[in-house]
Amino acid sequence: MLLGIxxxxxxxxxxxxxxxxxxxxxYVEENLADKSDLLLKYNPVYKKVPVFVHNEKxxxxxxxxxxxxxxxxxHNPILPSEPYQRALARFxxxxxxxxxxxxxxxxxxxxDVKERENxxxxxxxxxxxxxxxxxxxxxxxxEEVGLVDIAxxxxxxxxxxxxxIAGLELLTSEKFxxxxxxxxxxxxxxxxxxxxxxxxxxxxxxxxxxxxxTASK
Amino acid sequence: xxxxxEEVTLLGVTGSAxxxxxxxxxxxxxxxxxYVEENLGNKSDLLLKYNPVYKKVPVFVHNEKxxxxxxxxxxxxxxxxxHNPILPSDPYQRALARFxxxxxxxxxxxxxxxAVYTVDEEEREKxxxxxxxxxxxxxxxxxxxxxxxxEEFGLVDIAxxxxxxxxxxxxxIGGLELFTSENFxxxxxxxxxxxxxxxxxxxxxxxxxxxxxxxxxxxxxxxxx
Numbered sequence: 001m002l003l004g005i006x007x008x009x010x011x012x013x014x015x016x017x018x019x020x021x022x023x024x025x026x027y028v029e030e031n032l033a034d035k036s037d038l039l040l041k042y043n044p045v046y047k048k049v050p051v052f053v054h055n056e057k058x059x060x061x062x063x064x065x066x067x068x069x070x071x072x073x074x075h076n077p078i079l080p081s082e083p084y085q086r087a088l089a090r091f092x093x094x095x096x097x098x099x100x101x102x103x104x105x106x107x108x109x110x111x112d113v114k115e116r117e118n119x120x121x122x123x124x125x126x127x128x129x130x131x132x133x134x135x136x137x138x139x140x141x142x143e144e145v146g147l148v149d150i151a152x153x154x155x156x157x158x159x160x161x162x163x164x165i166a167g168l169e170l171l172t173s174e175k176f177x178x179x180x181x182x183x184x185x186x187x188x189x190x191x192x193x194x195x196x197x198x199x200x201x202x203x204x205x206x207x208x209x210x211x212x213x214t215a216s217k
Numbered sequence: 218x219x220x221x222x223e224e225v226t227l228l229g230v231t232g233s234a235x236x237x238x239x240x241x242x243x244x245x246x247x248x249x250x251x252y253v254e255e256n257l258g259n260k261s262d263l264l265l266k267y268n269p270v271y272k273k274v275p276v277f278v279h280n281e282k283x284x285x286x287x288x289x290x291x292x293x294x295x296x297x298x299x300h301n302p303i304l305p306s307d308p309y310q311r312a313l314a315r316f317x318x319x320x321x322x323x324x325x326x327x328x329x330x331x332a333v334y335t336v337d338e339e340e341r342e343k344x345x346x347x348x349x350x351x352x353x354x355x356x357x358x359x360x361x362x363x364x365x366x367x368e369e370f371g372l373v374d375i376a377x378x379x380x381x382x383x384x385x386x387x388x389x390i391g392g393l394e395l396f397t398s399e400n401f402x403x404x405x406x407x408x409x410x411x412x413x414x415x416x417x418x419x420x421x422x423x424x425x426x427x428x429x430x431x432x433x434x435x436x437x438x439x440x441x442x
Binding site: 045054057059060061064065067068071072083084086087088090091094095129 | 270279282284285286289290292293296297308309311312313315316319320354
């Protein structure tokens, strides 16, 4: 079972992993404004989605879930087999969470101009590290998608949307040619394509959020 | 595995709980390594080369391959030297170990520090409350186990060295009663077991210099009020 919400990149990571492994599951759409008893029971610590439940055993935190999925269904591996490569995969996935996601969201959903500029700068710096890390690989995982690519779905699908909404230029082919090319490959990968949410409702949601934020200035 | 073919280096600073995590893991595995004490006020070329992204310690270097981020390093150590396992073998237990270790980083480390090292009283109170809530979750998670890892310590215990050794120091400096045996009987007992475990004991930094350093920081903070 997967508890989630439609527009969440974190939930999407888990969906990609499950699709890659061909695992069938029951999906439960949560309402974060009115959290279900199920969600509160399965994630009492954070009360957030995604929560993955396997044989009554719940696991929260998207990257922890993805590693669990990889260890439980062993075909189509998500992490590399070599320990150093695994360490790098974990490092870069954590980097995306710590340095890209927060900054990018704040670059868009920030009323204060100076704060917004700082966050744009941080986002661009972080994306540059990833641009350099990708080198000439098709995916961060090499020839096939891996943990870092899955963690990076936020960059490939969500950043283009939120930058359009806010009129910002974060991920462009001029600034980050390799990363931009990667994002196109990634969102068009058959497994990923089927796991992404429909663009319009998600766009609409973030646009609504942005407008209410800037209107209240 | 010939020891002479392995080149193992750890870049660190004496008072860091994150560096200590790695030292515990290496001691548990009996891995010999070269330790390089960094000066964070004047970062070495080695540190900048091996951790260009964060420029922080710990950085673990194995045969010229660098790895930053303490929990990533500990998992690498566990996968490379397989005896005395740090993570459990069952995937669900592993997921829980990773979850609770991340919880410590996300919910305990920052809040506990700010519960003492914040000038604004309201901010400080808020962080005391957050620390308290977080420690309560861990108290409940420990249940009746000797360690979070069971009979032997594991990833979560190692991540929690911050709670066992550093929080008692902060709270003494700040005159705070947060982590006590009254508030958290199981966690408190765990912390005593943990800091006295032979492997951990040998990996902890000497208390006095760390205490003195942290006390100076606290005093300079309140002086600047």
